[in-house]
Amino acid sequence: MSFALADLAVPLVGAPMAGGPGTPELAAAVSNAGGLGFVAAGYLSAQRLADDLRAARAAGTGPVGVNLFVPQPSVAQPAELQRYRDALVPEAVRYGVELGPARWDDDGWAEKLEAVADLRPEAVSFTFALPDRLVLQRLRELGIYTLMTVTKAAEAEAAVAQGIDALVVQGPEAGGHRGSWDPVERPAAQPLGELVAAVRRVVEVPMVAAGGLGTVAAVAAVLDRGADAAQLGTALLLSDEAGTNAVHRAALTSAQFTETAVTRVFSGRYARGLRNEFLRRFDDTAPAGYPEVHHMAAPLRRAAVAAGDPDWTNLWAGTAFATAMRGPAAAVLAALTP
Numbered sequence: 001m002s003f004a005l006a007d008l009a010v011p012l013v014g015a016p017m018a019g020g021p022g023t024p025e026l027a028a029a030v031s032n033a034g035g036l037g038f039v040a041a042g043y044l045s046a047q048r049l050a051d052d053l054r055a056a057r058a059a060g061t062g063p064v065g066v067n068l069f070v071p072q073p074s075v076a077q078p079a080e081l082q083r084y085r086d087a088l089v090p091e092a093v094r095y096g097v098e099l100g101p102a103r104w105d106d107d108g109w110a111e112k113l114e115a116v117a118d119l120r121p122e123a124v125s126f127t128f129a130l131p132d133r134l135v136l137q138r139l140r141e142l143g144i145y146t147l148m149t150v151t152k153a154a155e156a157e158a159a160v161a162q163g164i165d166a167l168v169v170q171g172p173e174a175g176g177h178r179g180s181w182d183p184v185e186r187p188a189a190q191p192l193g194e195l196v197a198a199v200r201r202v203v204e205v206p207m208v209a210a211g212g213l214g215t216v217a218a219v220a221a222v223l224d225r226g227a228d229a230a231q232l233g234t235a236l237l238l239s240d241e242a243g244t245n246a247v248h249r250a251a252l253t254s255a256q257f258t259e260t261a262v263t264r265v266f267s268g269r270y271a272r273g274l275r276n277e278f279l280r281r282f283d284d285t286a287p288a289g290y291p292e293v294h295h296m297a298a299p300l301r302r303a304a305v306a307a308g309d310p311d312w313t314n315l316w317a318g319t320a321f322a323t324a325m326r327g328p329a330a331a332v333l334a335a336l337t338p
């Protein structure tokens, strides 16, 4: 194996951020600054993933990882999906769009695995579910370092037993989707610092801490509690190289949005974002069902972005969003390096 977390010049990981914010330029900038940059494969075609990984490599000199969504069996209940669709229709009508089909898919899992096997990024991280042992074995044989996102100590133990090389320990402060393996249960609320310490007590593999890290003191604190590196998502959302759309960028610094919440209104899976009108109106009624709800709500979210309206799209943000800085990603990393 050629890459290991301990080799990083700077103990920082640029979080994979699917859906636009993560770009090859951002991955390359993080990696050039001495951290580990990630290409987020979620929602992309396998071809586009391959293109993005090649672009990140071409623009950078350091290690680059790829993050994959691991498919799970459908948990959506048709009657609940229909009820939610009925509730969202008036909002879609206001934008003159039709809601999408509530379809399940596997996000191109097999094709994306082939792409990473071909292109061999230094690292591959997984979220949502634990991949098969044979998948991990294959990547290891190719010299690819594997990381699994976990949100509680029991997941950490299971990932290590499956043969993972390292963990991304994600706390409840994190922006975007929770990587909890149970797609229905409300995710665990143990704060990141405690979670890192709890995971460190049960497993020995290297560990990246993620969630709400927006100051150098917060980064130093998770390293002190046993993490080998810290993963930054929200802290990079306003950086020059991020592909964060203009509506999302503006919302992150607007006095209109003062807090975040964990909700499944946007995608059918729990995720943290700025508390906007969509979240306030539908948090009580949105059913479990990823990716069905994601596909259903996508046209509404897209139309809101096109219209410049922050109230009807997902504005992923971690609890530390108020400290996010503008400027080059390298400057963000420099400011957050203990």
Ligand SMILES: Cc1cc2nc3c(=O)[nH]c(=O)nc-3n(C[C@H](O)[C@H](O)[C@H](O)COP(=O)(O)O)c2cc1C
Pocket: 015, 016, 017, 018, 019, 021, 040, 041, 042, 067, 126, 127, 149, 170, 173, 174, 175, 176, 177, 179, 210, 211, 212, 213, 231, 232, 233, 234, 235, 316, 317, 318, 319, 320
């Ligand atoms: C906009 C956005 C998109 C994200 N997309 C992904 C993703 O594609 N895959 C993943 O494993 N995590 C994703 N995450 C979660 C991050 O990996 C990480 O856990 C989180 O950003 C850490 O919390 P922070 O945002 O407070 O730094 C995303 C987070 C954000 C903010």
